[in-house]
Amino acid sequence: SQQGEEDPQALSIQEGENATMNCSYKTSINNLQWYRQNSGRGLVHLILIRSNEREKHSGRLRVTLDTSKKSSSLLITASRAADTASYFCATGRNTGTASKLTFGTGTRLQVTL
Amino acid sequence: ETGVTQTPRHLVMGMTNKKSLKCEQHLGHNAMYWYKQSAKKPLELMFVYSLEERVENNSVPSRFSPECPNSSHLFLHLHTLQPEDSALYLCASSPGAGELFFGEGSRLTVL
Numbered sequence: 001s002q003q004g005e006e007d008p009q010a011l012s013i014q015e016g017e018n019a020t021m022n023c024s025y026k027t028s029i030n031n032l033q034w035y036r037q038n039s040g041r042g043l044v045h046l047i048l049i050r051s052n053e054r055e056k057h058s059g060r061l062r063v064t065l066d067t068s069k070k071s072s073s074l075l076i077t078a079s080r081a082a083d084t085a086s087y088f089c090a091t092g093r094n095t096g097t098a099s100k101l102t103f104g105t106g107t108r109l110q111v112t113l
Numbered sequence: 114e115t116g117v118t119q120t121p122r123h124l125v126m127g128m129t130n131k132k133s134l135k136c137e138q139h140l141g142h143n144a145m146y147w148y149k150q151s152a153k154k155p156l157e158l159m160f161v162y163s164l165e166e167r168v169e170n171n172s173v174p175s176r177f178s179p180e181c182p183n184s185s186h187l188f189l190h191l192h193t194l195q196p197e198d199s200a201l202y203l204c205a206s207s208p209g210a211g212e213l214f215f216g217e218g219s220r221l222t223v224l
């Protein structure tokens with residue numbers, strides 16, 4: 001299985017601090033994606049990093065990918081209360097016309113004032 | 114608003130009922146997906162449709178029957194479900210390979 005495993009399962013920080021979440025997976029991938037989910041809602045795509053990339057930035061988000069260790073990390077800098085959500089990594093294998101993602105169990109992030 | 118609309122948002126049904134979940138995307142995407150999200154379990158990919166053809170069926174029980182009449186609409190027909198089928202069912206679409214755009218989900222409770 002390519003299933004991603006996020007670590008930690010839960011993280012509680014104060015506003016302004018940085019949050020780091022890690023993801024490990026088992027097999028080779030085309031890309032790795034991070035998603036965010038507010039409680040009971042749909043998932044929202046945050047960032048995609050391809051297997052030949054090592055680091056990517058988007059606003060306050062920084063993602064790294066180490067294919068030799070089969071791991072990725074998501075860093076949220078200067079966190080805000082609105083960042084409170086569950087974060088999922090998903091490993092992608094493409095069929096050319098569709099994207100088949102395998103998700104992990106997620107990290108629940110709580111940002112307090 | 115992601116451009117993917119799911120109805121109904123909540124559904125309660127008995128084990129002998131037949132119901133359907135509907136998904137509509139307004140993004141012009143070619144691929145559509147059904148995922149199941151249960152408590153404390155990873156999202157499970159159920160079905161993938163690409164250009165209206167089913168390209169993935171992850172050993173889903175036959176009591177779940179997908180239908181993709183065109184590239185904008187996806188249905189999940191439900192019949193004789195079990196209580197363990199209670200979950201959040203998420204529809205998504207994509208322009209091909211790459212990121213998925215999810216709907217808000219349909220919360221299903223089977224009594």
